[in-house]
Amino acid sequence: MKTPPPLQKDVQDACFEYLLRLGDDLLVLGHRLSEWCGHAGILEEDIALANLALDCLGQANNFLTLAGQIEGKGRTADDLAYFRDETEFRNCALVEQLNGDFATTIARHFLFCTASFYLYEKLQESSFKPLAAIAKKSLKEIIYHHRHSREWIIRLGDGTPESHLRAQQALNELWMFTAELHQTDALEAKLVQEGIAADRATLLGKWQQTVSQVLNEATLTIPPDGYMYSGARIGRHTEYLGHILSEMQIVARSHPNARW
Amino acid sequence: MSSTKTPRVEEPNVVEGDSQWLLWEVFVQAENGSAHEHAGSVRAPDRELALQNARDVFARRGPVRSIWIVPAEAITASSSADAASFFDPGDDKVYRHPQFYKVPKGMQ
Numbered sequence: 001m002k003t004p005p006p007l008q009k010d011v012q013d014a015c016f017e018y019l020l021r022l023g024d025d026l027l028v029l030g031h032r033l034s035e036w037c038g039h040a041g042i043l044e045e046d047i048a049l050a051n052l053a054l055d056c057l058g059q060a061n062n063f064l065t066l067a068g069q070i071e072g073k074g075r076t077a078d079d080l081a082y083f084r085d086e087t088e089f090r091n092c093a094l095v096e097q098l099n100g101d102f103a104t105t106i107a108r109h110f111l112f113c114t115a116s117f118y119l120y121e122k123l124q125e126s127s128f129k130p131l132a133a134i135a136k137k138s139l140k141e142i143i144y145h146h147r148h149s150r151e152w153i154i155r156l157g158d159g160t161p162e163s164h165l166r167a168q169q170a171l172n173e174l175w176m177f178t179a180e181l182h183q184t185d186a187l188e189a190k191l192v193q194e195g196i197a198a199d200r201a202t203l204l205g206k207w208q209q210t211v212s213q214v215l216n217e218a219t220l221t222i223p224p225d226g227y228m229y230s231g232a233r234i235g236r237h238t239e240y241l242g243h244i245l246s247e248m249q250i251v252a253r254s255h256p257n258a259r260w
Numbered sequence: 261m262s263s264t265k266t267p268r269v270e271e272p273n274v275v276e277g278d279s280q281w282l283l284w285e286v287f288v289q290a291e292n293g294s295a296h297e298h299a300g301s302v303r304a305p306d307r308e309l310a311l312q313n314a315r316d317v318f319a320r321r322g323p324v325r326s327i328w329i330v331p332a333e334a335i336t337a338s339s340s341a342d343a344a345s346f347f348d349p350g351d352d353k354v355y356r357h358p359q360f361y362k363v364p365k366g367m368q
Contacts, residue, residue, distance in 0.1 A: 042281065044302050044313035051316050144315075151308055 007070070007128075011194055014187050015128065016071045017090065018197055020080070021233055023063030024091035027081055028241065029112060030056030031248050035099055045102075048148060052109065055141040062134045082252035086242045087235035094177035096232075096241040100170065103156050103163065107170035110149035111211065115181040116142045118206050122198035131196065150214050157218025164219065171215070172223045179228035182207065283332040284310040286318050289325045296328050304329075 007015060033053035040046035064077035094112055099105045120142055123135035156167040182204040184192075191197035215222055232238070252258075281303040287296035299318040304310035310329045319327060338346055 042303060044304065044317060048313065048316040051320060148312055151312065155305070155309075 011191070011196070012070055012072075014190050015196060016067055017187055018191055019063050019067035019070060019131070020090040021092075023060045023067055023077075023080070024089050025060075025095050025112070025116075026056045026063065027060035028089070028091045028244060029095035029109075030054070030060055031244055032095065032097075032099055033105070033109075036105065041102060049105070052145055052148070055145065059134070059138045059141065062137070066130050066134065078252070082249045086237055086245055089235065089237065089241060089245070090233055091237075091241075092177070092180040093229050093232040093238050094174065094180065096238060096244060097174060097177060098240055100173075101166055103166040104170040104173070106149050106152045106156065107167060108174055109145065110153050110214070111171075111174060111178055112181070113142050113145040113149060114210050114214075115203070115207050117146050118203040119198055119200065122203065126197070127195035153214060153220070154218040157215065157220040167218065168220055171220060175223040175225070176227055176229050179225070180230050180232060183230055183233070185233070281305050282310070284314070284329045285332050285335060286314040287328040287330065288314075288318055289327070290323050292325055296326065301332060302329075 006012075030053045033049050033056060036046065036049040037053070038046065040049055060081070061077050064080045068075040068077060068080055094108060097104075097108060117139070120135040120139040124132050124139065126132040126135065153167060156163040158164070182200045184200045188197050188200065192199045212222055229238070232241075282305065283301055284304055285301050286299045288299040289296045299314075302310060302313040302317055304313045307329065311327060314327050314329050318324075
């Protein structure tokens with residue numbers, strides 16, 4: 001990747017943080033999905049989930065590599081992935097939630113990648129060209145992720161009484177983590193002003209419309225907004241992130257600078 | 261976003277008592293205009309997921325332009341018992357092969 005054009009210092013700092021948010025979402029989600037490898041109910045879906053995981057990892061690599069370049073301290077994507085602690089991670093809480101049963105994994109993925117679709121669609125127009133390029137490339141993958149998870153949620157919801165029950169339970173449990181997908185703050189507002197970031201708040205309507213349309217076809221009910229979790233973007237994570245990181249980081253931390 | 265309504269097309273017969281998903285044969289086209297070649301088979305409960313499974317299993321590495329999926333039960337195969345009567349007669353008659361023409365140089 002070419003070295004990105006220089007930015008003003010404060011914009012640069014905000015941009016680094018923003019790229020961590022984008023990259024960490026995909027890194028953590030990708031790792032979660034990879035936990036299915038060898039465990040899915042049927043071989044074809046095992047391969048499908050591994051493919052989704054690899055797409056997420058590839059996107060995370062692109063975002064974190066760019067983050068390291070913007071930061072300008074010589075940190076690589078690997079440095080950012082393996083040598084930051086839990087409170088330094090900027091992913092939303094939804095992606096760190098446990099895989100649970102297949103319905104939970106599919107519901108989590110559907111809720112997340114529907115948001116990613118609209119986010120990337122907008123980020124393609126970012127004034128920061130390297131970010132626009134990653135968004136454009138990632139969008140192609142996310143369209144498939146959306147298709148796969150949408151078709152599954154419809155089949156689970158509109159399937160057997162058992163699959164319907166599990167899909168509805170999954171949505172009920174995950175719903176409190178969906179608010180973060182469209183929350184924004186002063187940092188993102190600044191980047192929106194610069195034309196770099198997409199204003200997540202303006203994407204909420206489209207997300208709601210697509211989610212309700214698909215869940216309606218799936219004969220599932222949109223859970224009511226109750227207590228909605230927030231704070232993961234500033235490092236206040238649920239109990240599950242620490243466990244993923246310990247597993248993901250142990251080899252790199254035990255053998256720093258190892259090459260293979 | 262392309263929110264195509266899930267096609268509720270008639271699906272192939274589910275065999276009673278078989279807990280496996282339906283079997284689909286997968287044909288992959290590597291480039292525009294070339295033939296779809298048999299790549300293998302996948303299990304899936306319906307057409308849309310058969311297409312997605314075929315994509316995930318056979319189209320993730322290497323160039324692919326298009327995929328066909330066909331319910332395996334739609335294929336009628338010759339039986340191995342028929343092999344001798346079906347195929348052997350072609351073996352010993354070289355004149356069946358169009359190899360007695362001289363192909364002009366520019367054509368080769």
